[in-house]
Amino acid sequence: MTARYDEIGVGYAQGRRTDPRWFEPVVSALGSAVSVLDVGSGTGSYEPPARDVVAVEPSAEMIRQRPAGAAPVVRAVAEALPFPSGRFDAALAVLTVHHWPDWRAGLAELRRVSSRQVVLAYDTALHSEFWFVREYVPEVAALEASRPSAPEIAEFLGAASVRPLPVPWDFTDGVFPAYWRRPEAYLDPVVQRSCSALAQTSPEAVSRGVARLRDDLASGRWRENHAELLDLPEWDAGFRLIVA
Structure with a gap:
């Protein structure tokens, strides 16, 4: 994931901004945890305040975009966390597991270093049914099929709860389906770059799909x-939102 986000993560913070309608349930899911490890932290969008947070991020480009005052960050990968067992009350992983080369090893590491695991992931089958994929860039479906899906992640962790997080129509965090009711946004190259599903799909396929969308x-x-x-x-x- 390191090299990938050193390339596609340029300008990431422009399109991916914390939305309070997800921030509140994510932080609440941490319960009473005081020490928190944020794995695959990126720019730290969902790191909780007033807690002892340590971030883990492999990409130098993403670390560069972390704001002043963000939690201290260690450059490492999820599959090999440089911490002793049981070091943290909770481990947090927000929209990152699908990027891990060995997601099972990464989740096992989360369990090793923390008493509680909070993972925000997505059902890849539902992403593949998104109108933008189905009608304009069907090539994204092959990428989604290669990624771990939320039900798999929940099963592996032995989740205590799984909560749906719907996407509001005016969502401020530019996740891939964020603009489901604002299709004009997908014509914007900045939006395209901040969606890893598009950034990792053939540029020719994305260009064709965007051209068809523009016409429609x-x-x-x-x-x-x-x-x-x-x-x-x-x-x-x-x-x-998966809690284990």
């Missing part, structure tokens, strides 16, 4: 085909 927006075809979405306040894109 101009003709009104997209609104016609997706009229049922236009009044929804939120939508379930498959994101799941």
